[in-house]
Amino acid sequence: MANVAEANPAPHTGGHSWTRWLVVVVPYVWLILFFVAPFLIILKISFSDTAISIPPYTPVFEGFGAIGDFFSQLDFENYIFLTEDPLYIWSYLSSLRIAAISTLLLLLIGYPMALAMARAPTSIRPTLVMLVILPFWTSFLIRVYAWIGILKPDGLLTLALQTIGLMGPDQQVQIFRTDYAVFIGIVYSYLPFMVLPLYSALEKMDNSLLEAASDLGCPPWKAFWKITFPLSLPGVIAGSMICFIPITGEFVIPDLLGGADTLMIGKTLWTEFFGNRDWPLASAVAVILLIMLVVPIMIFQNQQKKVV
Amino acid sequence: MRSPRFDATVLTLGFAFLYIPIIILIVYSFNASRLVTVWGGFSLHWYSAMWSNQGLMDAAWVTARVGVLSATLGTILGTLAALALTRFARFPGRMAFSGMIYAPLVMPEVITGLSLLLLFVAMGVDRGFWTVTIAHTTFTMCYVAIVVQSRLLTFDRSLEEAALDLGCPPVKTFFKITLPLIFPAVIAGWMLAFTLSLDDLVIASFNTGPGATTLPIKIYSQVRLGVTPEINAICTILIGLVTIGVIAASLTTKRTEIKRVRDEHLAARGATT
Numbered sequence: 001m002a003n004v005a006e007a008n009p010a011p012h013t014g015g016h017s018w019t020r021w022l023v024v025v026v027p028y029v030w031l032i033l034f035f036v037a038p039f040l041i042i043l044k045i046s047f048s049d050t051a052i053s054i055p056p057y058t059p060v061f062e063g064f065g066a067i068g069d070f071f072s073q074l075d076f077e078n079y080i081f082l083t084e085d086p087l088y089i090w091s092y093l094s095s096l097r098i099a100a101i102s103t104l105l106l107l108l109i110g111y112p113m114a115l116a117m118a119r120a121p122t123s124i125r126p127t128l129v130m131l132v133i134l135p136f137w138t139s140f141l142i143r144v145y146a147w148i149g150i151l152k153p154d155g156l157l158t159l160a161l162q163t164i165g166l167m168g169p170d171q172q173v174q175i176f177r178t179d180y181a182v183f184i185g186i187v188y189s190y191l192p193f194m195v196l197p198l199y200s201a202l203e204k205m206d207n208s209l210l211e212a213a214s215d216l217g218c219p220p221w222k223a224f225w226k227i228t229f230p231l232s233l234p235g236v237i238a239g240s241m242i243c244f245i246p247i248t249g250e251f252v253i254p255d256l257l258g259g260a261d262t263l264m265i266g267k268t269l270w271t272e273f274f275g276n277r278d279w280p281l282a283s284a285v286a287v288i289l290l291i292m293l294v295v296p297i298m299i300f301q302n303q304q305k306k307v308v
Numbered sequence: 309m310r311s312p313r314f315d316a317t318v319l320t321l322g323f324a325f326l327y328i329p330i331i332i333l334i335v336y337s338f339n340a341s342r343l344v345t346v347w348g349g350f351s352l353h354w355y356s357a358m359w360s361n362q363g364l365m366d367a368a369w370v371t372a373r374v375g376v377l378s379a380t381l382g383t384i385l386g387t388l389a390a391l392a393l394t395r396f397a398r399f400p401g402r403m404a405f406s407g408m409i410y411a412p413l414v415m416p417e418v419i420t421g422l423s424l425l426l427l428f429v430a431m432g433v434d435r436g437f438w439t440v441t442i443a444h445t446t447f448t449m450c451y452v453a454i455v456v457q458s459r460l461l462t463f464d465r466s467l468e469e470a471a472l473d474l475g476c477p478p479v480k481t482f483f484k485i486t487l488p489l490i491f492p493a494v495i496a497g498w499m500l501a502f503t504l505s506l507d508d509l510v511i512a513s514f515n516t517g518p519g520a521t522t523l524p525i526k527i528y529s530q531v532r533l534g535v536t537p538e539i540n541a542i543c544t545i546l547i548g549l550v551t552i553g554v555i556a557a558s559l560t561t562k563r564t565e566i567k568r569v570r571d572e573h574l575a576a577r578g579a580t581t
Contacts, residue, residue, distance in 0.1 A: 019479055024399050027389035027449065031408040034446040038423030041430050113322040116315035128319070130558060135326045137500075137550050139507040141524050141531075142543040146329035149336065149535050156332060159345045191326060242414060249416020251510055256531065266418045273422060273514075283426065286419045293416070301410045 039290075046283035047075050078284035087268065088285065092292065094263040098179070098254075099247040102186040103240050106194040109187060110239065114198035115228070118205070129199065136192035144185050144256050151176040151184070151257070177259035185253040190246075194239040201235025202228070234303060241300035245293055265289055330547065337540035354537040355545075364542060367526035371506060374437065374522060378444035379501035385445065386452025386501070387494055391482075393453070394460040412450040420447060421514030428515065435517030443515045444505040451504060452497035459493035464572075489568075492561040499557050503550055 082088045117128045135143065150156045153172040161167040175181050205228065213223040229236075251266035258264070265285065273282040337355075341348030358364060389409055392399070399405075412420065424443045428435060467489070471481045487494070509524040516525060523542075530539055 020396065023388050024392040024396060024405075027385045027392065027453075028401070028405055028408075030385055030446070030449070031389075031405075034424065034427070034442060035408055035412060038420075038427040041426045042419075042423040045426055109322070109325075112318045116318045116322075119315055120319075130554075131323055132326070134551065134554060135330065137503050137554050138330065138547050139524070139543070139550075141507065141509050141527055142333070142546065143329065145527070145531050145535070145539065145543065146333040148531070150329060150332065152535070154345060156345060188325070188329070191322075195322075245414040246416055249418050251418055252528075266416060269418050269422070279426070282422060286422050289416065290419055297411060297414060300414055301407060304410050305406070 042283045042286055045280055046078055046287045048280050078281050079288075081281065082284055082288065087263075088265075091263045091265045091268040092288070095248045095250075095265040096292070098182060098186070098264060099244050099250075102183060102190070102247050103244045105183065105187050106190055106243050107236065107240065110191060110194035110198055111236075113191075114195050114202050114235075117195070117199050118202035125203070129196075132192050132195050132199075140189055141252060143189055144253055147181070147185055147188065147257060148176070151181050176257065177262075179258065179262055181257040182254050182262055182264075185257040186247055186250065189253065190243045193242045197239040197242065198232065198235040201232045201238075205231055237299065238303045241296050241303065245296050245300065248293060249289055333540055334544045334547065337537060337544040339537055339540075342537060354541040358538050358541045361538065363521075364523075364526055364538075367521050367523045368542075370437065370520055371523040374441050374444060374512075374520075375502045375505040378441045378448060378505045379498050381441070381445040382448035382501040383452050383494060383498045386449040386497055387456050387490075389449065389453040390456035390460055393457055409450050409453050412447045413454070415447075417508070417510035421511040424511070425514040435515055436520040437517075439515045439517065440512050440520055440522065443511050444501075444508065447511065448501035448504050451500050452494075455497040455500060456490060456493045459490045463489055492564050496557055496561065499553055503553075506546070506550075 113132075117125065117132075120128055148155070151173065152158075153174065153176060155173070155176070157175070158167065158171075158173045161173065162169055162171070167173075175184070209227050209231075210223055213227055214220070218226070249266045249269075250264060251270050254262045254264040254267050255270070258267075269282050269285045269289070272278050272285060338350050338352070339346075339348055340351035340353060389405075393402075393406060393409065396402075421443070424439075424446070425435070428439050433439060468481060468485050471485050472478065476484070507524065508522075509528050512522045513525055513528075516522065523546075527539055527542065530536065
């Protein structure tokens, strides 16, 4: 993209440079102030001590002149605490496990859907895309809430299974408040995020390649693995990252559908912050989570740049 | 594997999975019985109960104001960011800038929420309506930037260049030529920003203060206590509003798209004769 722009210099690059400045500077400053600066503050607070006062932490450094002071007062207490209490390590590992399994499930369900959409007649494709997007516009919270009524032991799934006779009248579905309910909730909520990037990769595909393969006697399943799947890899990577990264920090789904033993780091951070009011520890939890997600975020950004 | 029947089955199952829970939720908002599994007949009782629930209505009003304000601010900032990304090939820190646009899209909400809260505390700002609005503006502007950017990348720049060549100042060119052409994307961006703001629980929970309880926070605190048909009723209204909005937006986009193509055809014919 940069090359195109350089080959075709925009006529208004010279002259009125103040408007050009404004276009870049206003969103830039906003993002530095409200997106980058908060990360520096979270980093700083993760190195400070808990105090009873509000805000509940003692600042480690005041003003920007005291850089030397800052380093001499750095306090790794919160981080050491995180490694000592197995709750945190298990939360991180369990989050990664749940996110990885969910992403795999999403690929397994989303890929056939995206493929079927891409192979559908051109006339109905916009409608199909619309049908995938519509639930995505509907509130996340509402969609998770809808599953509570279904999965509860005395909910609609139990009722349905009892009605068709798969379950005795005294039996109940024991899914609600387990990891299974969390998987169902995550797959349900994130499915549109997986299907759309896959679809846009599959839709662009040149069908003549598949025709050539079939003319040369390649069986369809082999053509799929040799041609369709490799060509859709950018979509697979984009979809997986768009799902994996936020799922790792997910709070609403494990909180509403998961059980007391469902450990996820988003929930742990929330409890640390709202329950125990330990802001420095919550900050340390967030910093480690961010460090864990740096690599997937970089992959996602590179992918996006290639697409654009 | 390539049979149309396989495709049709996959799509039917997939869409059933996506829609059945929402349909159940809507149906049970009209249930006269309080129990989820018992159908007590059709009733609008829960809608009137919702209507007279002052806490819920206050929260809805706060959410609407936060949504409109943050979506509007986010659309302005996001459109500027999209222009910066597509129209200026080089400026200092361009890589960092595009990174800042893409990162909030996937950033876990707990991190965004907590870090912004700590910023507001460090600045000594009282939490409330404005802090939630700023928080929402920050993450929605990135979505708007992506939507508008994709439109700016595909559009024909010759009109813009013609105006500039004829001596139209850049700012005027933007308002007369560029903005009308990208307007459907700007509107779509605004709608996306508004629904994202309407939907957000986590970031709002961190950044809210007394008197600024948003609807998702209210719904969440009630959902924790159990499923009530009143919540189904308010959810149904929200789903209805969003559905009407999305369908209206897509129809408008389609119509302007058809008009644009027709205009271009006419212009092309005019140029050749």
